Amino acid sequence: xxxxxxxxxxxxxxxxxxxxxxxxxxxxxxxxxxxxxxxxxxxxxxxxxxxxxxxxxxxxxxxxxxxxxxxxxxxxxxxxxxxxxxxxxxxxxxxxxxxxxxxxxxxxxxxxxxxxxxxxxxxxxxxxxxxxxxxxxxxxxxxxxxxxxxxxxxxxxxxxxxxxxxxxxxxxxxxxxxxxxxxxxxxxxxxxxxxxxxxxxxxxxxxxxxxxxxxxxxxxxxxxxxxxxxx
Numbered sequence: 001x002x003x004x005x006x007x008x009x010x011x012x013x014x015x016x017x018x019x020x021x022x023x024x025x026x027x028x029x030x031x032x033x034x035x036x037x038x039x040x041x042x043x044x045x046x047x048x049x050x051x052x053x054x055x056x057x058x059x060x061x062x063x064x065x066x067x068x069x070x071x072x073x074x075x076x077x078x079x080x081x082x083x084x085x086x087x088x089x090x091x092x093x094x095x096x097x098x099x100x101x102x103x104x105x106x107x108x109x110x111x112x113x114x115x116x117x118x119x120x121x122x123x124x125x126x127x128x129x130x131x132x133x134x135x136x137x138x139x140x141x142x143x144x145x146x147x148x149x150x151x152x153x154x155x156x157x158x159x160x161x162x163x164x165x166x167x168x169x170x171x172x173x174x175x176x177x178x179x180x181x182x183x184x185x186x187x188x189x190x191x192x193x194x195x196x197x198x199x200x201x202x203x204x205x206x207x208x209x210x211x212x213x214x215x216x217x218x219x220x221x222x223x224x225x226x227x228x229x230x231x
Contacts, residue, residue: 073104145176
């Protein structure tokens with residue numbers, strides 16, 4: 001019998017073309033593999049992060065954002081490449097999403113993973129989260145839940161809220177780790193600390209399947225948790 005699994009990808013797709021933060025919901029049904037499904041549900045599992053562009057900074061990055069807002073990928077792409085070559089990890093991850101989504105380039109999951117890995121290995125939590133999801137989905141790499149968990153954990157332990165939520169769902173379903181509702185709740189609760197409504201729904205969904213003692217233990221672990229410092 002197939003496992004009831006829903007994957008809500010939150011790109012947190014920052015739709016710079018529209019100039020608004022649009023959360024595009026991409027749900028996934030799993031029967032040992034992740035497969036696209038477009039059914040909207042009230043809760044999610046893994047959330048995929050596309051770079052959320054924060055306060056604009058004048059210069060090439062700003063020019064690239066403006067180009068994307070116009071739908072001018074041909075202009076944006078070399079800007080991201082130049083910034084990536086200069087060590088801007090935001091641009092490195094963004095290039096991964098350009099290839100993953102086929103924005104101005106042929107869609108290429110293997111190329112996307114190479115960009116995510118480059119950022120992840122340099123310590124960027126968006127890159128680590130995105131690489132973890134690539135392994136969880138089997139997009140551009142062989143599906144490997146254990147490796148997925150290792151990358152998600154690296155980002156989660158440094159305080160990335162999206163990765164914390166994702167890691168929690170891996171514990172909830174027992175993908176790459178033994179199934180553990182206490183750890184699932186703890187990580188999702190940490191991810192919900194910024195008040196994200198979807199993360200709060202996720203936390204409540206998990207809590208409904210736990211005993212009061214389990215919830216109390218998860219809450220204690222969340223209170224005592226501290227992010228790892230960069231070396």
